[in-house]
Amino acid sequence: MFHKLQSKIHNHVQHSQASNQLKSGIYFANWSVYARKYFVQDLPAEHLTHVFYAFIGMDTSTGKVKFTDEWCDIQMPLDSINGNGKVTGSLQQLYQLKQRNRKLKVIMSIGGWGTSDSFTAIMSDASKARNFVLSSIAMVKEYGFDGIDIDWEYPRNKTEARQLVELLYQLRVELHSFSPCMVLTFAAPGGDDNIQILDLKQMDQYLSFWNVMCYDFNGSGWSSKTGYHSNLFGSNGDNNLNCADIIGKYTKSGIPSNKLMLGMPLYARTFELSNASNSGIGQPFTRAGGEGTADYKKLATDIEKFDSRKVSAYSYNPSNGKWSGYDNPQSARIKAQWSKLSNLAGGFWWDSAGDEISNERSLVKNYVDQLGGIQSLDTSLNHLDYPSTFLKPLQ
Template sequence: MVAATSASKPSLYEPGFLQQSLPYRVVSYFAEWSIYARNYIVSDLPAPALTHVNYAFAKIDDQGEVAIVDAWAATDKPFGDDTWDTPLRGNLHALIKLKQKYPHISTLISIGGWSLSDKFSDVAFTDASRQKFAASAVAFMKRYQFDGVDIDWEYPVSGGLPNNKYRPEDSQNYVLLCKTLRQILDTQGAADGRHYLLTVAAAAGDDKYANFKLGEMAPYLDWFNIMSYDYHGSWETQTNHQAALFGNPADPSPQGARYSADYTIQHYIQLGVPASKIVMGAPIYGRGWAGVGATNNGLFQSASGASSGTWENGIFDYKDLLQRTQTQPQSYVVHWDSQAEVPYIYAQGLENGLFTTFENAQSIQKRVEYIKKYGLGGIMFWEASADVKDPASPDSLTGTAYRGLYQ
């Protein structure tokens, strides 16, 4: 718990404390589908170590309005003391109850994501379509008692799934979409006597954020959640760090130092985004390759393809990797790249050489130091179910970030 720094400043846990006044944000995405095979529910969230929860995801329907993706998960499945006649059940009711228990937390509905960005270009295209979309987003937010809206458009102009609609005008239209959302949120906020949040999940690769008019978007947003991860993965044939904090001069990839959180963040600042509106992303998962030789403990080496994974090939939950390193330390050997300031695992005797890039408590602490050094707005995690559940654990990535920023 964070004590007040002055008589006039309320405690972090005081009901009604406006979250935009917090010095740092600790944001985590809760994935709608985590309640199934992962068996991870809203009450499992590390609430004492969070300031904001983004619910992933809502979609854009054929009418250009915001809609629920999975009704059973979002509004129908009973949790806790829910009964058959509870008017609202599911994850969305569980989030309301979470805020009642932890009133310092704010929640945002995240719209879109990698697989649901196909209609953004259309809803951003005209003033009428922007107004319709924005009005529906705010109505959705109000109906389910969220505290704001998070837009996850992957990506304007180019770079997303093949079925996405793209236009050259997407860059400017995204600015106008943010402006329209801000206006309607502020109108609603004036009526309700409060501030509603507007954030975006923002690209990390320079080929993608080149299509964002970042400086023009910034005035309308409370902050940018920069997805500073997935720089590299098993879609490539050479191992690398998926979320390097800094570039390693030995990196042989064509992108080199450009694919690091430092490079991305410094360019966001150069392009007009205030440092205080930058929230650095961190992955609670690792990406893995198989068939990797032992040179340099597998780093920057050729691979035969994706490794095994926790739920799908090539991707491991952090808590899964942690358990493997703790129970089989001679097989899953953890190494540290002092240039990139991130760890990695090499298991020579598994899968013809298993290499995994991931985050641990040490690298999260390095991110915290960077956030403080440059006056950034905080840290964001994707996604909550992959972390250890107890935020008080020294192995909790979320807890490590919170302690580093607030204690």
Template sequence: MLSIGGDTGSPVLPSMMSCQDNRAAFIKSTINVSRNYGFDGLDLDWEFPIKSEDMLNLALLLKEWRLAINIESLASSKPALILSAAVYFSPNLLLSGITYPTEALSNYLDFLSPMCYNYQGSWDTSATGAPALLYDKSSNISTSYGISAWKQNGVPSTKLVMGIPLYGNTWELKDPNDHGIGAPAVGVGPGSHGEMSYDDIVTFNSENNASVVYNNETVSTYSYSGTNWIGYDDTNSISAKIKYAKAQGLGGYFFWALGSDSNWTLSRTASMAWDHDES
């Protein structure tokens, strides 16, 4: 799959989608590149549409893209290219109050990939948080809420591919003796701008003799050592999330990103959980 986009706040995608001629040129170019380099399909990663007009244009793009893919497939006698999109964890963008065109996404995409992470991070250093928790009784910012909302908005379970992070977010605790989820914090912790790959987290935990806690209520993991606090997913939370995804009948899961794993530990855990025959 060739993924296009990913640039947070970039004006390129909104500008392209707002004009029919630009959309047509973009669609033609993506199909040509995909065929020339032997890709199986195309993925759009727009982070994120912020206006109602953006959502309307996204629906137009997907409709025109799918039509062009089908026409090209008939003309070339090749299987139609797969078309997918990475999307916000929920169909409702909570800060802007706008909603994805779920009918268009469901009709024209082979699957969509909610990015179920970054719920908490360096933008709020007042308290620790579980950055990719499955459940949250106190808010709608959770993976279970997002997946349920996509389904309630008409997207079939089999078209949903749940995102899981292979990195964590870090905080500096105000008091090393107060170290639960939601504990007071005074800034970001170790890592680059408050982020650490899972591989680095494993190393940090080992070198600093960190305490590791799995929180069953939220389905998330955190570790702490002194004033350093890290929220992330480990084998326990990954296994529980995969079990949830299977119970929900989802089409699959994806990691961001494989290079951040530690000796394929979480990748193998997820694969074994997904393939496990519970009968």
């Protein structure tokens, strides 16, 4: 019985991937509604196939998943996308967005940076691990999700890697039981040490696709020199990490290229230079500036430069002493071309609030346009039929 079920699930995952067109995904951070004033209705929905709702938390005492901020998730009064009136929380807005855009799938992303200890505590206890799975499925059903994204950063040893495989298997079984079209993804690391710990081939048989995080290669909080943090090729100023090599690590391990999503940033990594006269990559910076990031849409474009060899934009602003490395529209278009040539599943971004709205500067729109436009995107339908009282008023 077990082997028949496993074979059925594996065949479905492979078939659904093979029949799908290109994907365009984005992480929506629930805290964006506060200081950044970015809401679900601001998402470029027609250029997207998947929205990853970040983040769902975990209760380590029981293993059950929970909201990290109930106010913005399910309580905040927000305008209805479908007309007059109000809805409560970002999740009801997302459900309405799904109703208007039937190709848009909304995935609950569990975990995030800094939650590794929570995963470890829960997955090492069989009862809590089972609570995690069942409560995750219950949340999918109640709040209108189209699947689950596991963002465990990162399993630290082979024991935890095996626990992750078991978790993905159980989630796949339960999701398939609810609806075979449900999505299961994993936020995958870029560094060698973290990749080597994972049992990639075992994980792959349960995953719809992989979100490979090809960014944060460099940053003032951990690097010794200025550098790009999402370059497509070559070294970045402080190490040899680049998108092409990271994707290659997965394909060389046997993961089909058409199940790999290229992760891209909608923000810059910034450095405060030690010497303003040395404003290129690989230069010393002052620790006094601390770790810095800046939303892409807030960067000054008149000082922007582009490294066509390594495919990254950068700038130096003498008024505040900040050096920034980031993707720009040229990066997005070249990465889209490379994605197609490499037969990837598509691309995704962290996080939605950082992008420029204008068609000319938007990284999401430039990438999708270069892929072949919105007509090239996955047209598989989202799931609208749920037994939920939370969603019924929106039907």
